[in-house]
Amino acid sequence: MPFAKALDLLRLANMAAARHMGVSLPEIEAEFGVNRRTAQRMTRALETVFPDIEILTDEDRRRRWRLRTDSRLLHRHVLRDSELAALEMAIQRAGRDGATHDVAALSSLRDRLLGTMPAPAARRAEADAEALLEAQGWACRPGPVARHDPGLLPLIAEALKAPHVMTIRYRTPDDAQPRIRRIEPHGVLFGVRRYLVARDTAARDGRLRHFRLDRIEEARIEAERFVRDPAFRIEEHAARAFGSWHDPAEYGPVVWRFAPEAAETAREFLFHPHQQTTDEADGSLTVRFTAGGWLEMAWHLYQWGDAVEVLEPEPLRRLVEGYRRRDLPALP
Missing domain, CATH: 2.30.30 (SH3 type barrels.)
Structure with a gap:
């Protein structure tokens, strides 16, 4: 069996063991991006490699493959180096953000997962994860954060x-x-x-x-x-505010228009979870959403210099009008 197919089979076995009712053919197709015939071949391989596989029929009369979680072979592949690296990075991010409760919970999860692996495999996964972290250690939330009691x-x-x-x-x-x-x-x-x-x-x-x-x-x-x-x-x-500050008196429609030279950059931003964008005929971009927090909006808009214009609300337009400048060397 080719190496890639073997990895897919182990991944499928993990799915069949982790889900209470196992996996069905449509779920395999969606997870692996394969057609029905390939999904059927994968289930036949699963039955061959794991003799204790159970074949069930759900309430929709679909066949499902469920693997008993005490399979020794499956336990030997419980955690990949990339998964361990992702856990380690999440722990580091939580620590930098001051979320000590999350640090403790994620660290406990990491230790329990490593504890299920044979010692040589666990040491190898930790070493590989450390190498990945060294390459990806930039993944954190930069910028200033107000200090508070970590407890x-x-x-x-x-x-x-x-x-x-x-x-x-x-x-x-x-x-x-x-x-x-x-x-x-x-x-x-x-x-x-x-x-x-x-x-x-x-x-x-x-x-x-x-x-x-x-x-x-x-x-x-x-x-x-x-x-x-x-x-x-x-x-x-x-979502009722642009940032952290909420003021019911400021809650209402917000409309910004980004100049054509800034439109492409602005499209890369999600300014608000419920925003609507419109591509204008002159190449500019209009962004609409409903929220409050004008001061935090003004702080953000300053970074765009004169490449953005506030159309609504009027108090926000007046707040930023005197601070739109064209000599900023780059867009956000």
Whole structure:
């Protein structure tokens, strides 16, 4: 059997073992990009190499191939060097981003996977992964990040699971002394600054507020639980702003037009998850979305110099108008 086909067979065996109901022919076709006849040949090879394969029929009367997970041969191929390298890079990124809870969870997963492999194979995978990491070590999130207590994120993650009420000691520029607040955490927004999205139990309006992690001086989880808003989705909440700052008064339509010389570069950006783009007759590009956070928009637009024009909203157009310059040496 050619080497590439052998690797595909092992990959198929992993799929058949990992999925509760095994794999079907349509799933094999989609995963490997093959036609029905090739998929059938692959299942025959699977039956030959793994005698303990089970052939089932699902509720749609489709045949499925399921492999018992105690197959010794399969366990010897549990983790590839590229997969280990991806795990290591994820651990490094989480560490740089201050997500210590994720570092611990990913490190535990890596160690358990390596523990299932024979010692020589594990050492070889680690060595190969180290070489890959050396070549790909640039994969991280560059740029400035506001400092905060590294123990905060694991604590917040724990509170979000139940969920539990939290008590925080929080300072703002307007407070002479930090204030004690009881909050109901709903999620976290990551950016240059990180924000905890939560309800302040003392506020009567019940709306979600953003608490900067770098301003939380102390935090603890309370025994009291609360009912999280079932309609809350962190992705939808985040989409209401361009960056991390949310201001209901600024929420509305946003329209930017990029000059023809900047249009190709602008097409490479996703400025907002719900954006719409229009190619204009003169070669320019118009981008539309709905969000707030004009100041963060202005910070970003400055990088484009005079290659972008704000059509809406009018307050944002006035905010950036005096700062559009043409001597910047490159586009973002």
